Amino acid sequence: MSATAASIDRPRSGAKDTISTFARDNAWTLGLIGFLAVLLVYTKFVNPYYSLGSLASTATSVLPLALAAVAQAVVVISGGIDLSISSQMALTSCVAATMMKDYPGDGTAVVIVIGVLLLGLLLGAVNGALVVLTKVPDIVVTLATYFVWAGFALLVRPAPGGSAATWLKDLVVGPLGVDLLPKAAVVLVVLVAVIWIPLSRSRLGLSLYAIGSNPLAAFRSGVPVNRTKFLSYVITGLVAAFAGLSLTASTGIGSPVPEPTYVLISIGAVVLGGVSLAGGVGGVFGPVVAVVVLQLIRDDMTFMRVDPNYGLVAQGFILIGVLMAGSLIQMRRSRA
C-alpha cells in the first residue's frame, strides 16, 4: 500500500497538471493499443492461418475475462479490491445456466438474464455493505465472500452443466456481418459504453475517483465516502454478473468452480492497464486492452509450439516487468 504513496503525495492541482496527467494516462492506453496492433501483426506472422475470422474466436474467449477486468477496475479505482469476482462469476453463471435449462424458451431467458443481473447487484451490495459496515480491510472481506459465493454456486449446481438460450450464445459467438467485427467485441464495447461512460461522467464517477485518490480529502469536500464505496462494489457486482453471463453464453454451461486464475489476471490486467492499486488513477479501457494483450501472448506461444505453460510464465513476467519498469521511471523522476 505504501509503494505508490508517492504518486498520491505529488501535488496535482491546476489545469495544466490535470491535462498532463490526462495525457500521460492516455499515452499509457495508447501505447498498449499500439502494442496490441504489433502483437496482432506478429500473430499473423507466426500463425498464417490466423485470419480475420479467428478474431471472433479470440474475442469470444476473451470476453468473460475482459468484463472481469472492467469489474475489478471499478473497485480498484475507488481504492478497494475485490478478490471474490471469480466466484461471483461462477455463481451468476451457474444460476443462469441452471435456470435456462429448467425453464427453456427465449422469452423466459430474458427474464432470467435480468434476474441474474439483479443477483449480481445483490452480491456486490453484500460485499460493499460488509466492507463499509465492518471496516474490515477489503482484501479480507472479499476473500471470505469468495468462499461464500463459491459455496452457493456449488449448491445451485453440484457439477458443471445446464444450458444457455440460443440467442444468448448467438450474442457472443461469431462475427457480426463482416469478419472484422466479432460479436463479442461489439458486446464488450456496448456494455462498457452503456455502463462506464455515463458513470465516469456522472457525479458518482467523480466521487469514485475522489475516494480512491484521497478518502479524507474527499470526505472534507463533501463526498459521501461510505455510500460511494458501497456503490463501487455494487457496480462491480453488476459487471461481474455480466461476466458470468458471458461465461455461460460462450461455454453454453455453468461451472460451479471459480477459475482461480481469473482473479489474478483481472488484478494484473487492471494494473497493466494503467490503474493504480492505490486508487484514483486510470480507466476501464486500458485494462480491457491489457486482457486482450495477455490472452494473445498466450495464444501466440501456443501457435509457436512453445509449451503453453510458458505462457503462464510469460504473463507473470510481463506483469512484474512492466511494474518494475514503471516504478523505476517514477523513482528517476522523483529524484530529478
Place this chain on the structure above:
Amino acid sequence: MTATTDTVNDRAWLRPAAWRNLLRDYPLIPLTILLVLLVITVELARPGTVSANWAAFTVRQAAVLAILAACQTLTMLTGGIDLSVAYVASMAGFVTATFVHQPGGWAFGVVVALGASSLAGLVNGIGIGFFRVHPLIMTLGMGLIVLGFSNVWQLQSVQTGSGVPAELRTLGTGLTADVIPNDLAVLVPVAVVLILLLRRTGYGRMLYAIGDNPVAARLSGVRSWQVLVVLYVISGLLAAIAGLLQSGLSNTASVTLVTPYLLPSVAAAVIGGTSILGGRGGYSGTIVGALILTVLAGFLSIILPEPWRQIVFGSIVVLVAAAYTRVTAAS
C-alpha cells in the same frame, strides 16, 4: 499505547473497555477460549469425536496451515502479503517427489526444492523491496511464474515417474508413541524460532517498524529493502517446508496440491490477530488461528455438505475479522 487509558480507567476492569484492551493486547487468551469452546461444541454435537486420534489428526492438518500462515503473518506485519506461497509450496512437494527415482534421491530433491523456493522469494523481495512493486501484484505474478514452471517440469518428468518419499510420509502422517504427530518436530522449532525472531531480535522489530510507519522506519535508518528481501526469502523457505509436509501428509504430489490452503492461510493470520495493514500481530496467535480454522473445517465437513461448509467458513472469517476490527479500532 494502552498505558494512559489504563490509568484513566483505574478500577474499571469490569467495563467493556477493559475487555477490549485485554482482547487487543493479549489476543491469545480470547482465541484460546474460542478454540476450547469450539472443541466442546464438536464434542457436544457428536459425542465421542474428541479423542487422542482426533487431536493428532487435527494437529497434523493444522501444522501445515500454521507454517503456511507464518508466511502471511511475517509479510503482513510489514504491510505486505505473500500470495505465491501456495504455488511455491506445491512446487516444493512436487519437485521433491520427482527426484525420488533419480540419482541423488529425494534428499537432493529437497535441496533443489528449497533452492527454487528461496529463489522465488528472492525475486519477490527484490521486486517489493527494491522496485517497490505492490506485494499483492508481485507475489501474484510470481505465483503464476512458479505454477508455469512447475507445469513445464511436470511434463518433462512425467516419463521418469514420481512418488512421495517414505521419509516425508513418516514425517507427515506418523505418530510418535501413538499420540504425538511427527510433524510437530517441524512446527515446534519453526514456531520457537519465529516467535523469538519477532519478539527478541532487532530484525523482528524492524518488521513491525516497517509495517507501522515505513517513512519513520526509513528515517530511523532501517534499510527497508534489505529487510524485505530477507523477509520474502524466509517466506519462500517456509512455504517450501509447508509444501513438503503437506505432500507427506496426503501422500500425493501435484503442482496445485497446496492451492486450497492459500486463502485459509491468510484467514488464519487474520483470525490470529495480525493486521493486514501491518505493524500489529504475532505468530502465536496465528498458530491458534490455524488450529481454530482446522477444527472448524473438520467439524463443518462432518455436519454439513461441502457447499454449506464453504458458506459458513467464509461467514465466520468475516465475523471474527469484524469483531477484531471493532475491538482494535475503538480506543
